[in-house]
Amino acid sequence: MSAAGEPVSLEQLRHRLAEGVPAGSSDDDSVRRQWWAALATLQEDFLLPLGAQQGVWMASPLPALHEPALLQQLQGWVWAPAELGDLLQAGSPLLPPGVSTAPARAAGGFQRLPLLEADGTDPLLLVLTPRLQVAMALLGDPGQRRLVVRFDPPTLSAALSLLDERLQHTDPKQGQRLRQAIQALGPLQSDEQLAQRFWPRLAERLAAMAPSLTLQPLVHRSAAADATAASGPSSELALLEALTHEVRTPLATIRTLIRSLLRRSDLPELVRQRLQQIDGECSEQIDRFGLIFLAAELQREPPSEDQALARTDLARLLEQLEPVWRQQLLRRSLAMELRCSPELPPVLSDPARLETVLGGLVDRFSRGLPAGAVVRLSLQPAGARLKLRFSASAAVLVEPGEAAAAERVGPVLSWNPGTGSLQLSRQATQRLFHSLGGRLAERAGNDLTVFFPVAQA
Known part of the structure; x- marks a missing residue:
């Protein structure tokens, strides 16, 4: 506990886990990929092969374990934001109709605890079983992010002491339950070779993970x-x-x-x-x-007019992405047509980021269309800009006013009760395109246009 009587923060715990670990040099997107791979490696290659066993796990800010067998076997405690309860109430647009909102412990094997402001939102996980004990965390400033994985008993013992101190201050009853659960595990065996086996398996999994466009860093926060x-x-x-x-x-x-x-x-x-x-x-x-x-x-970024844009061949980019989008739409029984005027000049944008955002726009535009509809994309000159227009076959155009049925869910998402679709809000989509030099115009019905400035010679 701090000198001022404040409870131990989870951020303090992360820094304790990182003691003696070299400083990081990763961006947030890269270190998150490491976290996902580490979670899969821990569960699939180390915990599940041990078979049925007792154990406890503690995580923040959301449950990190996702293997059903582990969630059923192990007792869990999760420090989660208070807002999570609001988002998961019955009738929330983040839940489909009929989903139970029973207490988390009954549904997923864990007890939810409040997350404090000083805790931060970086992921944290501790797992204790009689034959395996591990702590994982992400931490670090922008550009100096790192994944920390610790198996050594002294570090794990210090981490548990901090958590016990935290619970004594915030929830003594849960602190007692956690101590009883750990004592019920009996003597803990520690494999000294565990770290030597874990990191090579993690490297193999990272190498096998196919990259995704939006796993690339598109926004770098200052x-x-x-x-x-x-x-x-x-x-x-x-x-x-x-x-x-x-x-x-x-x-x-x-x-x-x-x-x-x-x-x-x-x-x-x-x-x-x-x-x-x-x-x-x-x-x-x-x-x-x-x-x-x-x-x-x-x-979360402050508005800025300082955009690092480059000459981008938009027509060529659309032609390269057409097969991917066509296959994506085909899974929903939708067709696609692409028409580009000949000899179009390049525009000012960011091709790597634009590729991802345009893919999101195709998904957003087509999500409410019925089977058999045709998504039409056309690119043509419009003065000092190029006009990229999205439209749908006339037979499926919605009536004016139907597009306004979507309800906003916070500053980023919107929810359409009629289709059950959760997607980016119009304002969030407009801001994404503005960061890429474009301007989004959306009309009533299935019709929207994005304007991009033509690059000067």
């Missing part, structure tokens, strides 16, 4: 932006960022396993087709939630 976000009401955005990362974690694991199966030559053709469909759905959702995360990051 120190001034971090200070602005910390001083403002950013807890909702921080929670949204954490949620999107946690959604993508199991999806990335599923996709990695599927792609390892697809390398086999003895698969029946029907099985191969089904696996390819699942792979496509996983990739689509990983990219979709990644774009939501990036929109939340951008929302």
